[in-house]
Amino acid sequence: MAVNWFPGHMVGARREIEENMKWVDIVLLLLDARAPFSCRNRQLEKMAKGKLLLYILNKADLADEEATKRYIRQFQQQGFYAVAMDSMGGKGKRDVLSQVRKMYxxxxxxxxxxxxxxxxxxxxxxxxxxxxxSTFLNCLVGKNRVKTGDKPGVTRGRQWVRVLEDIELLDTPGLMWPKVESDEQGYKLALLNIVGEKAYQEYDVAAFLANYLQNHCPQEIARQLGEGLQMGNYEEILIRIAQKRGYLNHGAQPDLDKAAHNLLQEFRRGKWGRISLDG
Ligand SMILES: Nc1nc2c(ncn2[C@@H]2O[C@H](COP(=O)(O)OP(=O)(O)O)[C@@H](O)[C@H]2O)c(=O)[nH]1
Ligand SMILES: [Mg+2]
Structure with a gap:
């Protein structure tokens, strides 16, 4: 028997989304602004056929601003609406709501x-x-969380929340698994915590990131780790991190696994700056 890699509960999640879709006019498809194309799910797009779609490039506060503008243009060229959003700071909320109104x-x-x-x-x-x-939903709904009650004929538990006089939001978001189609995409999804840590080796993801940083932001590497690193060799970066942080294993050798872990953590905390990953 072939390996069944499709998690059983995702079948249920997909059905729930399909069911919920019947009741909506507009689907807001959330993406991580740092790699919107990598976390886009075509199946979700298909499921939302006939609905108005708006792509939301969330966590824009962590992304490179120029890259975000470029991505938005790319979505528009493909015939999709797209806006940038920072759900932690609330920036972009007005754009989202006015876009929803326009579409409706x-x-x-x-x-x-x-x-x-x-x-x-x-x-x-x-x-x-x-x-x-979840953060986006909270940001949109804010403190005045007024539930509008179940709509008649709707499965018990489906709750609508009034965002504005003329906009109602389903209070449970649809969750879909990403479809990983290449190693590169998988590494990006790992970096953004979209695939769980059981799905990859930290060292491999850190190696991908170190390479990416070398190619795209060498000045940031020099700023954080000093000059003189050999280009095109990600291991040098991990060695330098290990040396700087004092990560040594028993033979006083640089502990590269620990350096890899540290690099990933720092990247995710934004310590390496606002970096976007999609081309
Ligand atoms: N910097 C930043 N962090 C965000 C933003 N939106 C969500 N987060 C963080 O991303 C993580 C995942 O958010 P969550 O709402 O739980 O994601 P969900 O799994 O899609 O519901 C949390 O640590 C949030 O605080 C944002 O716009 N900017
Ligand atoms: Mg959530």
Whole structure:
């Protein structure tokens, strides 16, 4: 029998998303702004067929600003709406809401033309793990968390929260697993904590990162680790980190595994600056 790598609970998660999708007008697809194309899930796009889609490049505060602008242009060229967002600081919230309104305007007009009451736009959030779905929801809803109650005929437990007079949000985000299609993409997802630590070796991911830093931000390496590092050799970087931090193993050799762990942690805490990973 072939290895069953598709986690059983994801089947349930997918069904739940499909079910919830029926009730919404707009799907906000959350991405990590540092690697939006790597954490994009085409299946989610397919599941949201017929809905209005808005890509949200979240954690924009951690990403390179120029890269974020470039990514947004790329999404737009592909015919998608996209906006940048920092859900921790709340920056971008107004852009998201005004974009949602703009997208919904046509549907609202139709209701009006038919003499019907314009009902609030129904919105849901979806994305892969750790892109900030919960934080984003909290940011949008804020303290005045008014539940609008179950809609009749809707499965018990589906809760809508009023964001504005004319926008309602489903309070549980849809969670999808990322689809990993290359080693490079996998390393990026590991760096952003989107795939769990059981799925990779820290050393390999750190090696990928060290290479990436050498190619894309050599000045940051020089600033943090000093000059004179041999380019094109990620191990040099790990050795230098081990030396600087005093990570030595028994034979007084640099402990590269510890250096790798440290590099990953520092990167994730933003200590290496605002770095975007997608091309
Ligand atoms: N700097 C920054 N951190 C964020 C942002 N959004 C979420 N986070 C952090 O990312 C981590 C994952 O967020 P969470 O909302 O739990 O992600 P979820 O798994 O998609 O629901 C948490 O540590 C959040 O504090 C953001 O816009 N900027
Ligand atoms: Mg969450």
């Amino acid at each position: 305007a046509e549907q609202a007009e139709k209701m009006k033309a038919r003499g019907r009451r314009i009902r609030p736009a129904r919105v849901m959030v979806a994305g892969v793990p750790n892109v900030g779905k």
